[in-house]
Structures are given as structure tokens and as C-alpha cells.
Amino acid sequence: MTTLDKLNNSKLPIIVIDKNLEQFRDKELFPKKMEKAKEILKKSGLPKFKK
Amino acid sequence: MNKPKYLYKSEDEFKVYSFYSEGIKGVIKKLVVFSHTGENNIYNLGFGDYDPKTEQIDDETITNNGDSLKVLATVASTVYAFTEKYPDALVFATGSNGIRTRLYRMGIANNLEDIKEDFEVYGLRVDNNIWEEFCIGIDYEAFIVKRKNINLQNDNAR
Numbered sequence: 397m398t399t400l401d402k403l404n405n406s407k408l409p410i411i412v413i414d415k416n417l418e419q420f421r422d423k424e425l426f427p428k429k430m431e432k433a434k435e436i437l438k439k440s441g442l443p444k445f446k447k
Numbered sequence: 448m449n450k451p452k453y454l455y456k457s458e459d460e461f462k463v464y465s466f467y468s469e470g471i472k473g474v475i476k477k478l479v480v481f482s483h484t485g486e487n488n489i490y491n492l493g494f495g496d497y498d499p500k501t502e503q504i505d506d507e508t509i510t511n512n513g514d515s516l517k518v519l520a521t522v523a524s525t526v527y528a529f530t531e532k533y534p535d536a537l538v539f540a541t542g543s544n545g546i547r548t549r550l551y552r553m554g555i556a557n558n559l560e561d562i563k564e565d566f567e568v569y570g571l572r573v574d575n576n577i578w579e580e581f582c583i584g585i586d587y588e589a590f591i592v593k594r595k596n597i598n599l600q601n602d603n604a605r
Contacts, residue, residue: 404450412454421462425504433484436539436541
């Protein structure tokens with residue numbers, strides 16, 4: 397079974413590490429969406445979670 | 448989530464993921480980023496097309512690469528990966544516009560039974576701005592998922 401087959405047939409994530417992606421970490425890449433998220437959370441709070 | 452997905456990569460903190468969509472418009476690099484909102488353990492899920500020429504991410508365009516179900520299944524898989532590393536995180540998601548939000552809703556609705564095995568899933572209703580457990584057929588403005596099962600078994604072993 398190939399890696400892709402394993403990924404497609406399972407919920408278990410299969411992750412390959414790519415150091416190049418570190419450049420995107422801790423950058424605000426989606427500023428509009430983040431602003432929208434903060435507005436919604438401020439206005440509507442959080443759901444009532446089960447636990 | 449036993450659906451076709453793309454293989455994806457991440458950095459070692461498991462907050463940034465990339466994969467390549469392959470479809471009728473060619474090969475398009477996608478980025479999925481979980482960004483802390485500044486509120487407790489709430490992370491915003493950002494997702495869009497990465498343009499290596501401009502080094503910008505477009506999260507507003509509908510790519511129409513003919514593989515939206517596969518792309519959504521891949522994004523969902525990154526949520527599993529992220530919450531394996533950060534099990535107490537709440538993942539917030541909303542589209543950058545109404546069309547994108549409906550795309551997210553479709554992705555959740557199409558896989559709801561599977562997702563609910565491992566996550567609590569909530570939607571913020573458009574009509575009354577109240578969070579409720581996600582129901583198919585309701586129009587939502589945003590979504591929050593919370594992991595409930597941490598130790599996943601390999602489905603092939605079941």
C-alpha cells in the first residue's frame with residue numbers, strides 16, 4: 397500500500413516535514429479573515445461545548 | 448474521512464500545511480494555516496492558493512480546479528493533524544465571502560457523520576447569530592470544531 401493509499405483509507409494524518417514552510421509560521425497571512433474571526437468571536441462568543 | 452486526499456507537508460509545529468491541487472486548471476499550491484486568534488486556545492483556519500511569483504495567498508477566489516471535494520478532504524485531514532498536536536485547540540473557520548463559507552459548509556455536511564465521531568461541530572447561524580450544533584441544511588456564517596477523540600485508530604485495523 398502506498399503512502400497516499402494509507403492516507404486515503406484512514407483518518408490518521410500522514411505528514412511530511414518541510415522546513416521551507418517555517419517561513420509562513422507566525423505571519424498573518426489571512427488578515428481579513430482573522431479580523432472577521434475576531435469580530436465574530438467578540439460579537440457572538442463561543443458555543444456551549446459538551447464538556 | 449476515507450476520501451481521496453492530496454499528500455501534504457507541514458513544518459515542525461504543525462501549524463502550516465501545503466499541498467498541490469491538480470486539476471483542469473493545472474497544478475496549484477495550496478496553503479492551510481492555523482493562526483492563534485489571541486483568544487485563549489482559539490485558532491483561525493486560513494486556506495488559499497499560494498502564488499510563488501507574488502508570494503501572496505489568495506483566499507477569496509474560487510479556483511474551480513475540478514477537485515473541490517479532494518481539496519476539502521485534504522484540509523479536513525490537516526485539522527486532524529493540527530488537533531493531534533494541539534488537542535485542546537478550538538478551530539474556527541469562516542469563508543472570506545459567502546461562496547467560500549458555503550463551500551466549507553458543504554465540506555462539513557458531506558462528511559458530517561465521520562467528523563462527528565471525532566469532533567464537536569458547531570455553526571453560527573446567519574439568521575440569529577447563535578451558535579448551535581451543526582445541522583445539514585442550515586445557513587451558517589462560521590464554524591468551530593473541538594476535538595473529542597484524540598487517539599485515532601487506523602481504520603484499516605478496525
